[in-house]
Amino acid sequence: MERAIADQLEALHPDAFGWALHCCAGDHARAEDVLQNAYLKLAQQRAQHDGRSSFKTWWFGVIRFTAHEEFRRLRYRESLLGRLLQLAGPEHDPRPSPARQLELDERAAELRRCLAQLPARQAEVLHLVFYQDLTLNEAADVMRVSIGSVRQHYERGKARLRTLLQPDSPHEA
Amino acid sequence: MKPNSDDDLCAVFAHARRCDHEDAPAWRPELLDAPRQRPRTVLRWVPVALLTACVVVLAVFISDGPGHEPRLSEALPPLFDSPPGELFASLEPPLLAFEAPSDILLTSRLSTKIP
Numbered sequence: 001m002e003r004a005i006a007d008q009l010e011a012l013h014p015d016a017f018g019w020a021l022h023c024c025a026g027d028h029a030r031a032e033d034v035l036q037n038a039y040l041k042l043a044q045q046r047a048q049h050d051g052r053s054s055f056k057t058w059w060f061g062v063i064r065f066t067a068h069e070e071f072r073r074l075r076y077r078e079s080l081l082g083r084l085l086q087l088a089g090p091e092h093d094p095r096p097s098p099a100r101q102l103e104l105d106e107r108a109a110e111l112r113r114c115l116a117q118l119p120a121r122q123a124e125v126l127h128l129v130f131y132q133d134l135t136l137n138e139a140a141d142v143m144r145v146s147i148g149s150v151r152q153h154y155e156r157g158k159a160r161l162r163t164l165l166q167p168d169s170p171h172e173a
Numbered sequence: 174m175k176p177n178s179d180d181d182l183c184a185v186f187a188h189a190r191r192c193d194h195e196d197a198p199a200w201r202p203e204l205l206d207a208p209r210q211r212p213r214t215v216l217r218w219v220p221v222a223l224l225t226a227c228v229v230v231l232a233v234f235i236s237d238g239p240g241h242e243p244r245l246s247e248a249l250p251p252l253f254d255s256p257p258g259e260l261f262a263s264l265e266p267p268l269l270a271f272e273a274p275s276d277i278l279l280t281s282r283l284s285t286k287i288p
Binding site: 006009010013014015017018021028032035036039040042043105107108111112126127130131158161162165 | 181185186188192194202205
């Protein structure tokens, strides 16, 4: 692994974890697994930056793809066939423990709850733009959709999120 | 791309970002030094299968080589061994002896006799 890439990865590590956390709907354990698998892909040269986009957008695309793979694997495990084939193992609860829930900052938790109520694309583009400070073009690169589509998700998502963040707005369970 | 009217959302996300960074796992550079993925078992057997196929093809080619091929003169039927004879002797009826019904009209057959 080249030193320059390792340095970039180290600098991006906290934000990469935040992105993995978003892709895993706030599940810390899964986010750590996803990020570790993404690092393994890099180390095993199963993912290589070809220079067509910035390193950050490419790396976030890898994390997003890895999270989707992990999600599909989880869905399979939870399926009936998966239950039949899988040996009895410990059940994984994606929700944070009560102690962990207390530790989470209330405002951050509120934002996560509101984002969870948005369509996935809208939540993704809002996270990439406001949390990761990417432009709409870069967000489109990460999400592999057109800039027009991203702009639409961005505008609709902002309006909906503002409504949800208002103190008297009803939250879905 | 982001107008200033979005400051409220920026503040909320910035706060969430700070919280997540505090919870982020420590950077582990040793993850990047993981050994390269070994080739899959199926791919490992490909050269062996190819080598075996080559050996089989070679064995078939050698066992069925030109030494066992019959000579051309032996393979042909004995067309020219029969004794020479008249070329169209076997044709019946003979071509020259054929008489058509209209042959009586030929001048050689007609004999006009003047009384």
